[in-house]
Amino acid sequence: MGNLVIIGAQWGDEGKGKIVDILAKDANIVVRYQGGSNAGHTVINERGTYIFHLIPSGILYRGTTCVIGNGVVVDPGALIEEMDRLQPLGIAFGKNFAVSQRAHMILPYHKAIDRASEQSKGSRKIGTTGRGIGPSYADKMARVGIRMGDLLNPALFRKKLEENLVEMNWFLERLYKVETFQVDKVFDQYMGYAERLKSYIVDTTTLLNRAINKDKTVLFEGAQGTHLDVDFGTYPFVTSSSSAAGGACTGTGVGPTMIDAVMGIAKAYTTRVGSGPFPTELTDEVGQGLQERGREFGSTTGRARRCGWYDAVVVRHAAQVNGLTSLAVTKLDVLDGCKELKLCVGYRHGAILYKEMPSDLDVLMQCEPVYQRMKGWTASTTGATTYKQLPVEAKRYLARIEELADCRIDMISTGSKRTETIILRNPLKCSRRRPRS
Numbered sequence: 001m002g003n004l005v006i007i008g009a010q011w012g013d014e015g016k017g018k019i020v021d022i023l024a025k026d027a028n029i030v031v032r033y034q035g036g037s038n039a040g041h042t043v044i045n046e047r048g049t050y051i052f053h054l055i056p057s058g059i060l061y062r063g064t065t066c067v068i069g070n071g072v073v074v075d076p077g078a079l080i081e082e083m084d085r086l087q088p089l090g091i092a093f094g095k096n097f098a099v100s101q102r103a104h105m106i107l108p109y110h111k112a113i114d115r116a117s118e119q120s121k122g123s124r125k126i127g128t129t130g131r132g133i134g135p136s137y138a139d140k141m142a143r144v145g146i147r148m149g150d151l152l153n154p155a156l157f158r159k160k161l162e163e164n165l166v167e168m169n170w171f172l173e174r175l176y177k178v179e180t181f182q183v184d185k186v187f188d189q190y191m192g193y194a195e196r197l198k199s200y201i202v203d204t205t206t207l208l209n210r211a212i213n214k215d216k217t218v219l220f221e222g223a224q225g226t227h228l229d230v231d232f233g234t235y236p237f238v239t240s241s242s243s244a245a246g247g248a249c250t251g252t253g254v255g256p257t258m259i260d261a262v263m264g265i266a267k268a269y270t271t272r273v274g275s276g277p278f279p280t281e282l283t284d285e286v287g288q289g290l291q292e293r294g295r296e297f298g299s300t301t302g303r304a305r306r307c308g309w310y311d312a313v314v315v316r317h318a319a320q321v322n323g324l325t326s327l328a329v330t331k332l333d334v335l336d337g338c339k340e341l342k343l344c345v346g347y348r349h350g351a352i353l354y355k356e357m358p359s360d361l362d363v364l365m366q367c368e369p370v371y372q373r374m375k376g377w378t379a380s381t382t383g384a385t386t387y388k389q390l391p392v393e394a395k396r397y398l399a400r401i402e403e404l405a406d407c408r409i410d411m412i413s414t415g416s417k418r419t420e421t422i423i424l425r426n427p428l429k430c431s432r433r434r435p436r437s
């Protein structure tokens with residue numbers, strides 16, 4: 001078994017949680033490497049429905065260790081709430097759970113600034129989740145961030161908090177005209193969190209590398225998607241982390257030579273939450289149909305997701321910047337009953353035909369999708385577990401997706417349950433690139 005990175009190939013919400021949950025059975029460790037509680041990974045199994053925001057989806061398996069890597073921004077209050085929600089359901093947190101000392105924290109002022117800044121932007125707003133993600137990463141890059149390890153050193157934590165609040169309160173009061181925060185209150189609240197979390201805060205980089213050296217299998221669970229990546233997404237309508245595969249290395253301290261495969265998850269159509277360009281968006285009843293049948297409402301904010309046709313330019317771009325070794329196509333069943341399907345194979349902007357994703361946002365905003373029409377299918381694919389069961393039109397549609405992305409499909413999801421999946425090849429069963437000495 002190799003070490004595998006799972007990433008979203010579109011704008012997030014591709015169904016990574018379900019795929020990670022299936023593959024986690026064969027993994028020793030599942031690690032989150034970026035993002036924070038802006039993510040919402042849904043897993044449905046025979047015991048119920050679980051939504052994870054910070055905790056890796058592998059936590060449902062007793063033998064799997066779950067790690068929150070240094071690239072994640074952790075809201076300790078949200079983490080404790082999530083643990084408290086899962087514990088009564090029989091999920092234990094002990095030696096099977098670790099949080100990086102180097103992971104930056106989300107503080108109450110990050111959430112306040114996130115919301116106030118969005119409000120002040122009016123029609124230019126990004127549509128963030130309001131979880132404080134951007135401001136926390138901004139502090140990290142400005143070198144004034146406070147890390148999980150600082151919770152273990154109260155004097156240092158207080159000093160950093162005092163220094164940061166001088167500036168943050170100035171912004172909140174003078175620029176945004178909202179409430180400010182008191183050092184004592186925040187300090188006491190976070191010392192309470194420290195008491196609860198201290199046993200989990202460790203050097204996760206050493207933990208992961210030692211495990212890999214002992215031939216353990218690690219699954220890197222990406223959050224959001226490639227086109228929300230701060231570098232490769234539709235900037236500035238992106239999140240503030242590296243959600244593409246490169247983030248798996250910087251967000252864990254595991255080197256690129258230790259990673260054996262990268263799987264991209266793509267819906268059989270496209271969705272997006274929040275603002276920003278979306279060339280294949282459907283604002284008519286076809287889009288509404290996808291939204292209803294696909295139950296396209298955000299698991300973190302409950303917002304309705306924008307829906308549109310499958311965009312092969314987007315997935316090809318993801319294949320390129322992530323070095324995808326395979327794809328998983330999810331929600332194929334949502335297309336059941338569509339008489340005709342459209343696949344976007346390029347963008348037209350004036351006289352120019354783009355086959356690759358333009359980086360200029362103004363250009364992307366004005367692009368017209370160029371579609372290939374394909375015959376849909378009337379038979380149900382819901383719950384199919386073998387490729388043979390699929391109607392010939394669905395097979396043709398999937399073959400075209402493979403061809404356009406120049407990437408093989410390893411898995412197809414045909415429903416929300418674990419069992420409603422076609423596994424053509426287990427992507428974890430790849431050879432380790434690094435020769436063992």
Ligand code: IMP
Binds near residue numbers: 011013038039127
């Ligand atoms: P932020 O990550 O809260 O700063 O939000 C930035 C953008 O990323 C917004 O458009 C959000 O809707 C989007 N976003 C953040 N997390 C997710 C996710 O898990 N799924 C889909 N979109 C997300």
